[in-house]
Amino acid sequence: MHGIYLDYQSAMPLDPRVLEFAKKYLAEEPGNPSALHSVGLAAKSAVEEARAKAADLINAEDASNIIFTGSATEANNLAIRGVALRNAVKGNRVLASSMEHISVLNAMKELQKNGFQLSLVPVDSEGIVDLVALDSLISKETVVTSIMYANSEIGTVEPIKEIGQMVHEKGMFLHVDAVAAQGRIPIDVQSDGIDLLTLSSNDIYGPQGAGALYVSPKVKIQPAMVGGGQERGLRPGTENLFAIAGMGEAARLAKLEMKEESERLRSIRDGLIKEILKLDEAYLTGHPTRRLPNHASFRFSRIEGESILLTMDAMFDIQISTGSACSSRTLEPSHVLLAIGLKHEQAHGSMVITLGKYNNPDQIPVIANAVSQTVQRLRALSPL
Amino acid sequence: MTQVGYSKKVMEHFMNPRNVGVIENADGYGKVGNPVCGDLMEIFIKVKDEKIDDIKFRTFGCGSAIAVSSMVTEMAKGRSLDEAMKITRKDVADELDGLPPQKMHCSNLGADALHAAIEDYWVKTGKIKRDEPEKEEKDHEGVACPTE
Numbered sequence: 375m376h377g378i379y380l381d382y383q384s385a386m387p388l389d390p391r392v393l394e395f396a397k398k399y400l401a402e403e404p405g406n407p408s409a410l411h412s413v414g415l416a417a418k419s420a421v422e423e424a425r426a427k428a429a430d431l432i433n434a435e436d437a438s439n440i441i442f443t444g445s446a447t448e449a450n451n452l453a454i455r456g457v458a459l460r461n462a463v464k465g466n467r468v469l470a471s472s473m474e475h476i477s478v479l480n481a482m483k484e485l486q487k488n489g490f491q492l493s494l495v496p497v498d499s500e501g502i503v504d505l506v507a508l509d510s511l512i513s514k515e516t517v518v519t520s521i522m523y524a525n526s527e528i529g530t531v532e533p534i535k536e537i538g539q540m541v542h543e544k545g546m547f548l549h550v551d552a553v554a555a556q557g558r559i560p561i562d563v564q565s566d567g568i569d570l571l572t573l574s575s576n577d578i579y580g581p582q583g584a585g586a587l588y589v590s591p592k593v594k595i596q597p598a599m600v601g602g603g604q605e606r607g608l609r610p611g612t613e614n615l616f617a618i619a620g621m622g623e624a625a626r627l628a629k630l631e632m633k634e635e636s637e638r639l640r641s642i643r644d645g646l647i648k649e650i651l652k653l654d655e656a657y658l659t660g661h662p663t664r665r666l667p668n669h670a671s672f673r674f675s676r677i678e679g680e681s682i683l684l685t686m687d688a689m690f691d692i693q694i695s696t697g698s699a700c701s702s703r704t705l706e707p708s709h710v711l712l713a714i715g716l717k718h719e720q721a722h723g724s725m726v727i728t729l730g731k732y733n734n735p736d737q738i739p740v741i742a743n744a745v746s747q748t749v750q751r752l753r754a755l756s757p758l
Numbered sequence: 759m760t761q762v763g764y765s766k767k768v769m770e771h772f773m774n775p776r777n778v779g780v781i782e783n784a785d786g787y788g789k790v791g792n793p794v795c796g797d798l799m800e801i802f803i804k805v806k807d808e809k810i811d812d813i814k815f816r817t818f819g820c821g822s823a824i825a826v827s828s829m830v831t832e833m834a835k836g837r838s839l840d841e842a843m844k845i846t847r848k849d850v851a852d853e854l855d856g857l858p859p860q861k862m863h864c865s866n867l868g869a870d871a872l873h874a875a876i877e878d879y880w881v882k883t884g885k886i887k888r889d890e891p892e893k894e895e896k897d898h899e900g901v902a903c904p905t906e
C-alpha cells in the first residue's frame with residue numbers, strides 16, 4: 375500500500391503472519407476434514423484449532439458453539455432465518471434496529487414473506503438504540519432481536535448487555551452482528567447475554583471467504599441449506615480450509631493484541647477528531663465517547679461525499695469512505711445516516727475514517743491538512 | 759488508484775474544473791437541481807453578439823456532476839446561443855469519454871443548467887416569455903435514472 379489507507383471497515387489487508395500460518399492449507403496440505411486418512415485428520419484438526427481460537431476471542435463456552443460460514447452475510451442469514459424458522463411455533467415477530475447491516479434487514483424482510491412481523495427500533499441522534507422503544511416493542515412472540523455491537527458507519531457502540539437483559543426478560547433470543555466491533559473492543563458472549571453472534575474473518579485481518587456464527591448452547595437453529603453434515607449440519611459443504619485456518623489465527627492475534635492496538639488507534643483517532651472538528655461547519659457523526667477506538671466519522675455542510683472521496687484519493691492518495699447518496703448504487707443516502715435523523719442534504723457530506731494497523735500518529739497532521747484542503751476546494755465550487 | 763469507473767477525462771475535469779465561479783451582472787442565469795440525488799448546479803453567462811462570451815458555474819454534487827459542469831461550460835463557451843441550446847446531455851457525456859451507467863443522470867444537470875441560463879437571457883431580452891421555455895428540448899435522450 376502506498377498512500378494512507380483509512381477504510382479498514384470496508385476491507386482489511388491480510389496480516390502477513392496469518393498468511394504465513396495458513397498458506398500451507400492452500401497448496402501443501404489440501405486435506406478434506408471429513409476424510410479419515412492422515413491428511414484428512416490434519417485438516418480436521420486445523421479446523422478445530424481455528425474454532426477454538428474464534429471461540430476464545432468472544433469467550434464462548436465451548437469451541438463447538440462456533441459455526442464457520444463463507445461470510446458475515448451468510449452468518450447473519452443463518453442466525454436470523456435459522457432461529458426464526460426453527461422457533462416459529464413459539465412466536466412470529468422479529469425485531470432489529472433501523473441501522474442494522476443490510477444483510478440483517480433483508481433476512482428479516484424475507485421472513486415477512488413467511489408470515490413474520492418485522493418491527494424496527496429507532497436509534498437516537500448519536501446512534502444509540504432507543505431502549506424505551508425497544509422495551510415496548512419486544513414481546514413473548516419476538517423470536518429474534520438483532521442489534522449490532524457497534525455500527526461501522528458512525529462507530530457507535532450499543533449497550534448490548536442491557537439490551538440482552540431486556541430481550542431475555544420479555545422475548546426470546548438476541549442476535550448481535552459484531553463485525554465492526556470484533557477485535558477492537560472486548561466481547562464476552564456469556565456475560566453480555568448474547569445468543570447468536572456474527573464474526574467476519576477479513577475484519578480482523580484474516581482472509582476473505584470466511585465468517586462465523588456463535589450459537590449459544592441454549593439456542594436451536596435450523597440450517598440455511600442441507601448437505602453432508604459439516605459444521606454440525608448447520609452449514610454443510612466442504613470447508614474452506616485456508617480461510618478458516620486463517621480466520622482462527624487472525625482471531626488469536628486480535629485477542630492478543632487488542633488492548634494495545636486499540637489504545638494506539640484511539641489516540642490517533644482522538645487526534646484526528648480534534649483537528650478535523652476545527653474546520654468550519656464540520657460535525658462528528660455518531661457518539662462522541664461510546665464509539666469504536668478506530669472510528670472517526672464526520673459530515674461537512676455544503677459539499678458532497680463522493681467528491682470528498684475522489685479528491686482525497688486523487689490529490690492526496692488517502693482512501694476514505696462516505697455514505698452520500700451519490701456514492702451509493704441506489705442513489706439513496708445511507709440508511710444509517712437517515713436512522714440517526716440526518717436530512718438528505720446533511721447525509722450528503724459524510725466522510726468515514728476507519729483506522730487500522732498501518733496507521734500511525736505522524737499521519738494525523740497529513741490527514742487533517744488533506745481534509746481541510748479538500749473541504750475548502752469543494753466549498754469553493756459549491757453554490758451553497 | 760481506482761476511481762469508481764470514471765474515465766481519465768472525467769477525473770481530469772473533476773480535478774481541474776474549467777470556468778468555476780460567478781459572473782456579476784450575468785446576462786443569463788440558470789439553476790437546476792438533480793431530482794435523483796438532491797444536488798445543485800448553477801451557470802452564469804455573459805452574451806455578446808448572440809454568442810456566449812463568458813460562462814461560469816458552481817456545483818454541489820458528485821465527481822461526475824462537477825466534471826459535467828466543467829465540460830458543458832467548455833463546450834458552450836464561444837458558441838452561438840442557438841448552437842449552445844442544442845448541446846445535449848449525451849454530447850456532454852460523450853465528450854467526457856462516457857459516464858458509468860449509474861451516473862448518466864448527472865449529465866442532465868449540465869445541459870439543463872446551460873439551457874436554463876440561455877432561456878433566462880431570452881426571457882430578459884424579450885425573445886421568449888418565462889412561461890414557455892423550450893420544453894421540447896428536454897428528455898429526448900431518454901436517459902433513465904437507475905433508481906431501483
Ligand code: FES
Binds near residue numbers: 820822823
Ligand atoms: S450528482 Fe448525485 S450522483 Fe451525480
